[in-house]
Amino acid sequence: MELTLTDVPVPGELLTAHVEPLIRVLRPALDADGFARFAAEAAGQGLVFTAALDPAGRCLGVAAHRVLATSRGRVLFVDDLVTSPAARSTGVGARLLAALAERGRAAGCVRIELDSGVQNHGAHRFYHARRMAVAAFHFTLDLHPERP
Known part of the structure; x- marks a missing residue:
């Protein structure tokens, strides 16, 4: 599949029209204002959104890193890595992850790290197939338990 x-x-039209909807697939509790x-x-903290666009300009995947x-x-x-549901298993995620590895090497990084929800078995298969290891547990403590 040909991808750019x-x-x-940030801000920008591509972010709002194409990246935001994909990130919200992964993070459905995030509304437009929250995004x-x-x-x-x-x-402002250094996060970069990298979009994978098909030849028609459609955003098929996003990596936030x-x-x-x-x-x-x-x-x-990698804060978020998401492929459009219609484009899953077509190489979009693999292409994004390979590009992130290149960027990481160029930036002097020793590894790529990311978190994946324990219920996201499809993502786990994807990461394992790319030789990623489960290297740690990520623990959380809700500081505002009264909030949904």
Whole structure:
């Protein structure tokens, strides 16, 4: 499948029209205003949205990522990696992940890291097929338990 990978400006029309709907597939509790606030704040923290566009300009996948300095070394952290439901198993996610690996190497990163929800078995199969390992548990503590 022919794809063009492009970094998406924040704010911008491509972000709102194409990236936001895909991120919201992955994060359905995020409404339009919440996405706009998240994108603006996260971009200020170094988050980059990379979109995979088909020849017609349709966004088939998105990777939201940033380089982090950690005690484990420099890592390319993937906040979100999502493929359009209609384009799954067509190579879009693999192409995005390969591009992220290239970026990480160029940025001096020692690895790619990401979190995946424990219920997302399809994503787990995808990551395992690309030789990614389960290296840690990610624990959370809700600081506002009264909020849904």
